[in-house]
Amino acid sequence: MASRDSRTKDAFYCRKEKSLGLLCTNFLRLYDREGVDSIGLDAAALQLGVERRRIYDIVNILEGIGVLQKKEKNQYTWKGFAAISGALEVLKEQGEKEEFHTYITNVSNEKERSLLSDSKTECPDKCSKSDKGEHRREKSLGLLTQNFVKLFLCSEVEIISLDGAALALLGDSHDRTAMRTKVRRLYDIANVFSSMGLIEKVRDPESGKPAFRWTSVGRSRNRSSIASDGKNCKRRAFGDDITNTSVKKCKTIALTEQHQKYSSKDFVFGPFAPNVSMVESHETSKDGQIQNWDNLFCAHRPQYSNKAVGDLFHHYAEAWSNWRDEAKDKQQIEHGS
DNA sequence: CAGTCCCGCCAATTT
DNA sequence: AAATTGGCGGGACTG
Numbered sequence: 604m605a606s607r608d609s610r611t612k613d614a615f616y617c618r619k620e621k622s623l624g625l626l627c628t629n630f631l632r633l634y635d636r637e638g639v640d641s642i643g644l645d646a647a648a649l650q651l652g653v654e655r656r657r658i659y660d661i662v663n664i665l666e667g668i669g670v671l672q673k674k675e676k677n678q679y680t681w682k683g684f685a686a687i688s689g690a691l692e693v694l695k696e697q698g699e700k701e702e703f704h705t706y707i708t709n710v711s712n713e714k715e716r717s718l719l720s721d722s723k724t725e726c727p728d729k730c731s732k733s734d735k736g737e738h739r740r741e742k743s744l745g746l747l748t749q750n751f752v753k754l755f756l757c758s759e760v761e762i763i764s765l766d767g768a769a770l771a772l773l774g775d776s777h778d779r780t781a782m783r784t785k786v787r788r789l790y791d792i793a794n795v796f797s798s799m800g801l802i803e804k805v806r807d808p809e810s811g812k813p814a815f816r817w818t819s820v821g822r823s824r825n826r827s828s829i830a831s832d833g834k835n836c837k838r839r840a841f842g843d844d845i846t847n848t849s850v851k852k853c854k855t856i857a858l859t860e861q862h863q864k865y866s867s868k869d870f871v872f873g874p875f876a877p878n879v880s881m882v883e884s885h886e887t888s889k890d891g892q893i894q895n896w897d898n899l900f901c902a903h904r905p906q907y908s909n910k911a912v913g914d915l916f917h918h919y920a921e922a923w924s925n926w927r928d929e930a931k932d933k934q935q936i937e938h939g940s
Numbered sequence: 941c942a943g944t945c946c947c948g949c950c951a952a953t954t955t
Numbered sequence: 956a957a958a959t960t961g962g963c964g965g966g967a968c969t970g
Contacts, residue, residue: 619969621945656948
């Protein structure tokens with residue numbers, strides 16, 4: 604053993620091909636289709652041609668958004684893109700309740716405003732040092748993912764840098780090391796979010812440093828929206844509970860819930876359309892699919908900025924070829940080239 | 941050089 | 956004890 608594969612550092616190694624974002628795209632494409640209900644980690648790793656470890660990263664992040672839900676050992680339930688809206692709703696409410704809007708203070712500006720409430724960031728429960736298990740979960744990728752989302756959904760600030768997010772989510776410890784580690788994780792999350800089109804990398808007007816902007820999905824109050832907006836408020840009829848309050852033993856985030864139980868699962872998510880080449884123009888609504896998606900997200904409409912669409916399509920195409928390539932490669936290796 | 945962030949060691953958890 | 960999970964951060968890759 605220990606011969607081929609693995610460190611293919613020779614030849615043409617392209618870091619891009621190994622990115623979490625691409626892996627996420629492939630993962631999503633692989634499971635976003637009819638008949639998919641559960642996902643086996645082993646199968647996923649094999650199909651996608653990556654080590655188990657990487658699957659955990661993807662899965663944990665996606666679970667934080669409600670796309671997946673852990674069922675049992677090695678098994679996850681596919682909830683689909685349709686579950687995202689519900690998850691975001693919950694996260695937004697939680698975030699508001701936890702005053703997440705005070706956590707983000709201008710990146711380059713030290714307003715110290717977060718001193719408003721105690722210095723205890725996130726995890727408002729009283730535990731803090733009781734359960735040892737909770738301690739681990741506190742630093743989990745899944746939780747970080749959710750908190751990252753809350754930052755975007757609850758703050759009026761729309762451009763957030765990873766450093767800013769890390770600073771806010773870190774709450775206190777100024778450890779240079781802790782900060783670095785946190786940012787590394789945020790990069791991971793940002794990459795999968797970017798591949799999904801949930802966020803988009805931009806340039807902070809002020810600092811000129813790279814940052815991210817939430818791509819209009821669950822955006823909260825915009826300073827521009829006056830009280831007269833009304834905006835058809837989503838006020839979904841379903842989901843009335845913020846359940847998951849059982850942060851006790853239940854390790855599952857259970858954000859997904861059953862929310863849109865009736866929504867068709869044939870949702871199309873941006874560039875991930877199986878074959879339909881709709882360019883997100885709600886006009887092409889030959890079917891109600893896109894309409895539904897849009898409706899569910901209650902997004903006024905600007906799903907993806909033209910730029911983003913083009914970008915994603917490119918990524919998409921690239922991913923596809925890569926996917927086929929890898930699949931074939933895998934097969935080859937399997938048979939022992 | 942400053943951002944990115946892949947890779948995989950190895951500890952915590954679960955079976 | 957074995958198998959799963961998955962923090963964590965060194966340091967290779969980009970631009």
